[in-house]
Amino acid sequence: MVRRPEDCHSKAEIRTEIDRLDRELVERLAERFAYVQRMAELKTDPDEALVPARVDEVLDRVAATASAAGFDPGLARELWAHLIDWNIAFEREAIARRLGAA
Secondary structure (H helix, E strand, O other), rough: OOHHHHHHOOOOHHHHHHHHHHHHHHHHHHHHHHHHHHHHHHHHHHHHHHHHHHHHHHHHHHHHHHHHHOHHHHHHHHHHHHHHHHHHHHHHHHHHHHHOOO
């Protein structure tokens, strides 16, 4: 049973819900990463990993979505910037490795 924050009456109940959300977030991030992996398979040059306009677009959208949801847009932007940086590094390495093996 999922409890809303206001329906939690103990620290244990809150921790249970946070743990549930953490599992869901990790599952969503794993799903997102599968698309990053596929993108790396489709790109033909490591320089394609960084598309500044796309990064800006994603960060702006995430900040707007966070704001609308009542979440700090600056924190959301910072979290996604770190995620995107990691994804770019992964793509560059994966593409370079694939090209080196060709």
